[in-house]
Amino acid sequence: MTGRGRYLLGKAVWAIVVVFVVITFNFFLFRVLPGDPAKAGSRDPRLSPESIIALRERFGLGKPVFLNFEDGNPFDSQYFAYLGALSRGDLGMSYAFRDEPVAELIGRALVNTIWLILPAQILAIVFGTALGLVAAWRRGTSLDVVALTFSLFMWSLPTFFLAILLLVFGASYLDLPTAGRVTIGVTYGSFWEELVDIARHLAMPTLSFTLVLLGEYMLIMRSTVLEVFSEDYILTAKAKGLSTFRIIKDHALRNAMLPMVTLIAINLAFTVSGAIQVEQVFSWPGIGNMTVDAVAQRDYPVLQGAFLLIAVAVVLANLVADMVYGWLDPRVTTA
Amino acid sequence: MTAIVEATVQPVAPAARISLRRLLSRPLGLVGAIMLLIAIAAAITAPLIAPYDPYAPVRVTIQDIFQGPSAAHPLGTDDGGKDVLSSLIYGARVSLIVGFAAAAITTVIGGLVGIIAGYTGGRPGTLLMGVTDFFLVIPEIALQIVIVAIAGQSLINIILVIGVLGWATTARLVRSQTLSVRERKFVLRARAIGAGDVHILRRHVIPAVLPLMIANTVLIVSLAILSESTLAFIGLGDPTVISWGQMLNFAFNRGAISAGAWWALIPPGMAIVWVVLATTLLGTGLEEALNPRLKRHHLERERRDARPPRPLSSGGLEPLRPNVPLAGAPLLSVRDLVVEFESPSGPLRAVDGVSFDLRRGETIGLVGESGSGKTTTVLAMLRLLPPGGRVVSGQVLFDGEDLLALDPGELRAVRWSRLAIVFQGAMNALNPVRRVGDQVSEAIRTHDTSIGKRAAALQAEELLARVGIVRRKARDYPHTYSGGMRQRAMIALALACNPDVIIADEPTTALDVMIQAQILELLAGLSSEMGMATIMVTHDLGVVGQRCDRVLVMYGGLIAEEAEAFRLYAHPQHPYTQLLLASFPDLTRPDRRLVGIAGTPPRLDDMPPGCPFAPRCPKVFDRCLVEKPPAYNLSHGRRASCFLLDPEHADV
Numbered sequence: 002m003t004g005r006g007r008y009l010l011g012k013a014v015w016a017i018v019v020v021f022v023v024i025t026f027n028f029f030l031f032r033v034l035p036g037d038p039a040k041a042g043s044r045d046p047r048l049s050p051e052s053i054i055a056l057r058e059r060f061g062l063g064k065p066v067f068l069n070f071e072d073g074n075p076f077d078s079q080y081f082a083y084l085g086a087l088s089r090g091d092l093g094m095s096y097a098f099r100d101e102p103v104a105e106l107i108g109r110a111l112v113n114t115i116w117l118i119l120p121a122q123i124l125a126i127v128f129g130t131a132l133g134l135v136a137a138w139r140r141g142t143s144l145d146v147v148a149l150t151f152s153l154f155m156w157s158l159p160t161f162f163l164a165i166l167l168l169v170f171g172a173s174y175l176d177l178p179t180a181g182r183v184t185i186g187v188t189y190g191s192f193w194e195e196l197v198d199i200a201r202h203l204a205m206p207t208l209s210f211t212l213v214l215l216g217e218y219m220l221i222m223r224s225t226v227l228e229v230f231s232e233d234y235i236l237t238a239k240a241k242g243l244s245t246f247r248i249i250k251d252h253a254l255r256n257a258m259l260p261m262v263t264l265i266a267i268n269l270a271f272t273v274s275g276a277i278q279v280e281q282v283f284s285w286p287g288i289g290n291m292t293v294d295a296v297a298q299r300d301y302p303v304l305q306g307a308f309l310l311i312a313v314a315v316v317l318a319n320l321v322a323d324m325v326y327g328w329l330d331p332r333v334t335t336a
Numbered sequence: 337m338t339a340i341v342e343a344t345v346q347p348v349a350p351a352a353r354i355s356l357r358r359l360l361s362r363p364l365g366l367v368g369a370i371m372l373l374i375a376i377a378a379a380i381t382a383p384l385i386a387p388y389d390p391y392a393p394v395r396v397t398i399q400d401i402f403q404g405p406s407a408a409h410p411l412g413t414d415d416g417g418k419d420v421l422s423s424l425i426y427g428a429r430v431s432l433i434v435g436f437a438a439a440a441i442t443t444v445i446g447g448l449v450g451i452i453a454g455y456t457g458g459r460p461g462t463l464l465m466g467v468t469d470f471f472l473v474i475p476e477i478a479l480q481i482v483i484v485a486i487a488g489q490s491l492i493n494i495i496l497v498i499g500v501l502g503w504a505t506t507a508r509l510v511r512s513q514t515l516s517v518r519e520r521k522f523v524l525r526a527r528a529i530g531a532g533d534v535h536i537l538r539r540h541v542i543p544a545v546l547p548l549m550i551a552n553t554v555l556i557v558s559l560a561i562l563s564e565s566t567l568a569f570i571g572l573g574d575p576t577v578i579s580w581g582q583m584l585n586f587a588f589n590r591g592a593i594s595a596g597a598w599w600a601l602i603p604p605g606m607a608i609v610w611v612v613l614a615t616t617l618l619g620t621g622l623e624e625a626l627n628p629r630l631k632r633h634h635l636e637r638e639r640r641d642a643r644p645p646r647p648l649s650s651g652g653l654e655p656l657r658p659n660v661p662l663a664g665a666p667l668l669s670v671r672d673l674v675v676e677f678e679s680p681s682g683p684l685r686a687v688d689g690v691s692f693d694l695r696r697g698e699t700i701g702l703v704g705e706s707g708s709g710k711t712t713t714v715l716a717m718l719r720l721l722p723p724g725g726r727v728v729s730g731q732v733l734f735d736g737e738d739l740l741a742l743d744p745g746e747l748r749a750v751r752w753s754r755l756a757i758v759f760q761g762a763m764n765a766l767n768p769v770r771r772v773g774d775q776v777s778e779a780i781r782t783h784d785t786s787i788g789k790r791a792a793a794l795q796a797e798e799l800l801a802r803v804g805i806v807r808r809k810a811r812d813y814p815h816t817y818s819g820g821m822r823q824r825a826m827i828a829l830a831l832a833c834n835p836d837v838i839i840a841d842e843p844t845t846a847l848d849v850m851i852q853a854q855i856l857e858l859l860a861g862l863s864s865e866m867g868m869a870t871i872m873v874t875h876d877l878g879v880v881g882q883r884c885d886r887v888l889v890m891y892g893g894l895i896a897e898e899a900e901a902f903r904l905y906a907h908p909q910h911p912y913t914q915l916l917l918a919s920f921p922d923l924t925r926p927d928r929r930l931v932g933i934a935g936t937p938p939r940l941d942d943m944p945p946g947c948p949f950a951p952r953c954p955k956v957f958d959r960c961l962v963e964k965p966p967a968y969n970l971s972h973g974r975r976a977s978c979f980l981l982d983p984e985h986a987d988v
Contacts, residue, residue: 019470019473022470023474030482030483030486031486137633138635139637140632140633140636153613153616153617154609154613156612156616157558157608157609157612157613157616158605158609159562159565159566159569159581159605159608159609159612160566161565161566161569161570161584162584162605162608162609165584165588165593165601165605166605168593169593172593179593227633230633230634230635231632231633231634231723232634232764233759233764233765234764234765234766234767234768235633235634235635236634236720236759236765237759237765237766237767237829238767239634239635239720239751240718240720240751240752240756240757240759241751241752241778241779241782241829242748242749242750242751242752242753242779242782242783243748243778243782244748245635247782248635249635251770251778252767252770253635255769255770256767256768256769259769267472269475270473270474270475270476270477273475273477273478274475274476274477274566277477277481277566277570278566278569278570281569281570282588292478292481293481293570293571296481296485296570296571296572297571299485304481304482304485305482307478308478308479308481308482311475311478312473312474312475312478315473315474315475316473319473329769330768330769331768331769331813331815332768332769332813332815
């Protein structure tokens with residue numbers, strides 16, 4: 002096997018291990034902590050008696066937690082019941098939403114969150130790296146100072162506060178809606194009309210998210226590019242008689258993107274935090290909003306499912322980042 | 337959010353200490369410190385300066401809610417009819433307590449894990465880092481929400497959750513710092529003489545890691561404050577205390593926007609910005625004070641005054657040796673080159689009036705100890721000085737044109753196609769993410785636009801083959817090359833455009849002796865075969881003796897002596913050259929005693945006013961201490977800068 006193949010396999014195995022640990026961790030978290038949601042859930046007054054029986058059955062509440070030493074089958078335990086349910090895509094039933102399957106609730110919310118995150122991420126990465134590059138190249142100029150000040154301020158501004166400011170601004174000056182994904186109670190004449198309505202709802206949440214991420218990407222790119230620009234191979238490229246544009250395009254950019262890829266991946270946790278806050282302010286029906294509502298309503302199955310989804314999504318995104326890194330950097334074959 | 341901390345705080349040299357003076361000299365750090373002190377003062381004196389006690393139960397009527405700013409309520413009232421200003425002042429307590437307590441927990445856990453993982457290394461270290469990597473991947477906020485939701489929303493729980501979950505980033509940082517300290521000479525030495533782990537940790541590792549951890553902790557405070565306000569805003573704050581995040585939560589969710597009550601929203605938001613900005617500025621300031629980095633790079637725009645103006649007449653160049661005409665007009669003439677570097681204490685002169693000629697096909701050696709200005713001289717010739725360096729005066733005439741006066745386009749055309757450089761330490765001089773062959777063909781195609789991609793690639797392979805690298809290695813990346821191979825590839829790269837002059841800047845440093853000989857053989861063979869002139873920059877007198885026609889000995893930014901190689905060896909004129917040769921082993925005269933030169937070369941910021949060699953010179957006399965010696969022309973086209981050679985001195 003080639004070095005690169007071994008590298009990718011190693012990363013994939015690590016991701017699988019982490020996902021498995023997350024799944025196990027998720028199981029114990031909701032049982033070990035005070036309040037034991039599984040038991041509490043089975044007494045939740047909002048549930049129908051049939052649901053409670055189903056719940057006790059599903060959680061295997063009468064059984065041992067991890068391994069069953071009493072009966073013949075050691076795997077006849079709460080933990081393995083949970084794993085079994087999970088493998089069937091069964092995340093349980095919501096307490097608050099009257100017995101709706103958690104998996105379906107999460108699926109719907111996930112689509113909305115992706116609508117919010119994806120455009121903002123792309124915009125922030127494109128503009129953040131471009132700005133960071135220019136700021137580093139023109140280090141010490143007024144452009145650099147403005148960009149740095151902007152980033153510092155964006156970094157200090159809590160995401161939810163920025164979102165509130167933009168919500169007020171959008172509603173007052175641009176006549177944009179303040180909540181939800183679509184205008185409630187409207188029937189659309191065409192698909193185009195529906196799209197425009199969604200875009201109007203998305204504008205300010207996307208802008209909030211983009212601004213928050215942008216400052217950070219800019220800062221990271223700037224410090225990375227400064228580092229790369231002072232490397233010996235840049236001096237070689239300059240001595241070869243290449244123009245500044247070609248030095249940046251052919252020699253600096255790819256090297257600068259290496260740490261960026263890693264940092265964007267590490268930053269995914271930050272993205273999650275941002276999504277929760279932006280969704281909350283704009284009542285955007287995504288995963289973040291669902292998580293916060295689940296907390297308020299002590300809807301533990303939803304909370305558990307959302308946590309699992311967020312954690313697994315971040316682990317997988319990290320795996321993708323590792324793969325991109327392996328593709329960009331020939332040295333991983335020996336690392 | 338963790339990424340900012342990682343990007344700004346990097347492992348630093350262990351000698352670094354946080355100096356208060358240095359911190360205060362950085363305006364941003366000072367501003368941060370003052371802003372933080374104001375917030376702390378407000379938190380401590382809250383009962384004295386707040387107009388009302390926000391924790392006192394009050395009876396409110398509907399008229400009290402969301403009242404605009406007035407004399408009684410400078411920042412108006414909130415959704416509960418309470419005074420916003422008072423809540424704001426008391427809110428500082430919660431933010432700061434959570435911020436500092438959580439950061440302390442993070443630092444203790446992360447620091448311990450990092451030091452243990454870095455110091456013990458091996459299996460336990462790897463295992464600990466595996467756990468750390470796991471926690472780095474798990475999104476903190478999701479875990480915080482779940483745990484606070486299940487464990488209960490008390491201030492203690494919030495502090496614990498934020499503090500305990502943040503450790504992974506710190507652990508990573510501390511580990512890499514510990515690893516670098518562990519391998520340092522003084523630690524290895526301490527271990528070699530039998531010092532115990534406790535001693536090494538206490539005396540060497542912890543002092544080296546601590547300053548970095550302090551700077552990091554301040555940045556963690558800002559993260560913790562943001563986390564606390566986020567949790568409070570989404571309704572997971574401690575309901576029994578007043579915090580800024582909670583004020584925003586209540587105002588936002590209880591109609592402040594529809595009531596137009598900006599005073600209930602803006603002040604708590606800006607208060608969060610205030611403390612986060614304060615701690616970020618302070619932390620960044622501390623980090624900069626610890627690890628001052630001149631953030632300069634190779635692509636900065638050349639300063640207007642970085643090159644002297646175009647000379648009025650390029651014809652009137654004074655020949656260097658009026659009494660001995662040597663065959664052929666010089667291809668390259670350097671005249672009175674002066675180079676300075678910026679420094680906090682003013683400009684430092686690295687090259688102080690260097691002049692020399694190079695003829696077609698000739699090989700000259702530029703010899704000197706490190707810091708003598710030899711590399712700076714050759715980089716200045718091609719305007720490739722590192723950032724902060726500039727040519728103050730002088731001329732570099734190449735084929736009749738002053739390189740220092742060319743415009744950028746003309747300069748690019750000359751670079752590499754006519755003057756190429758073999759850089760020292762080819763380790764980093766080749767781009768790690770591009771194939772070696774591509775880097776060679778790129779040079780060819782830059783200066784010959786008519787050649788096709790395929791033809792250039794073939795030519796590159798040919799060049800590599802010529803320096804002894806098999807063709808298929810052209811498609812490989814530099815990291816698969818050995819040190820010697822990389823240096824060969826660098827030579828192939830320098831030959832790519834068939835230049836008139838090759839400058840070899842210490843081409844064999846960091847290679848082992850056998851490879852050194854091979855590389856020099858290769859370089860000398862190819863340059864004479866292709867008729868190129870060569871400037872060999874080196875500290876190795878042996879190399880120069882074998883390979884060079886003429887030798888220039890540099891010391892303290894000056895050319896101490898210039899002579900044909902065999903004459904220099906036979907009859908060194910400058911006391912420095914004499915001592916240098918005496919300190920160099922000669923295989924033909926094994927009985928000769930080797931003598932070292934007492935003292936060290938002068939530092940740029942501490943140059944003697946007279947002759948730079950005066951402090952170490954055994955033949956020093958009073959004139960040397962006050963006056964810089966000019967270059968005296970001697971017989972056989974030799975020159976030396978020493979007052980001993982002054983005709984007047986000989987008369988005395």
